[in-house]
Amino acid sequence: MSGRRIFPRLRLNQPWDLQARAIVNNTVAGKLNVLGEVTLEANAAATMLSDPLITQGSFIGLMPMTANAAAALSGLFFAPSATGSVAISHANNAQTDRTFRYAILG
Numbered sequence: 531m532s533g534r535r536i537f538p539r540l541r542l543n544q545p546w547d548l549q550a551r552a553i554v555n556n557t558v559a560g561k562l563n564v565l566g567e568v569t570l571e572a573n574a575a576a577t578m579l580s581d582p583l584i585t586q587g588s589f590i591g592l593m594p595m596t597a598n599a600a601a602a603l604s605g606l607f608f609a610p611s612a613t614g615s616v617a618i619s620h621a622n623n624a625q626t627d628r629t630f631r632y633a634i635l636g
């Protein structure tokens with residue numbers, strides 16, 4: 531047996547091929563379906579973020595959308611959770627505009 535590997539050939543321009551190319555091209559362009567928005571609960575010390583993409587090994591990046599959200603960012607932490615959700619612990623106050631966009635990786 532030679533050291534050369536033979537890989538199967540793919541037929542181009544099949545329906546799955548066109549879809550796969552669109553997915554790969556969108557991924558390379560940064561168009562991932564892993565984004566969402568969350569607003570911290572007012573008068574509560576924690577907010578539950580539920581998303582089917584969340585696992586125990588996920589990284590969740592937050593981008594504050596308001597000045598109050600930016601101020602709250604330094605006091606946030608994520609409590610251990612089950613698959614599909616995570617508890618975000620935060621300061622308990624009456625602010626209703628602490629809104630973040632989030633990205634889930636992993």
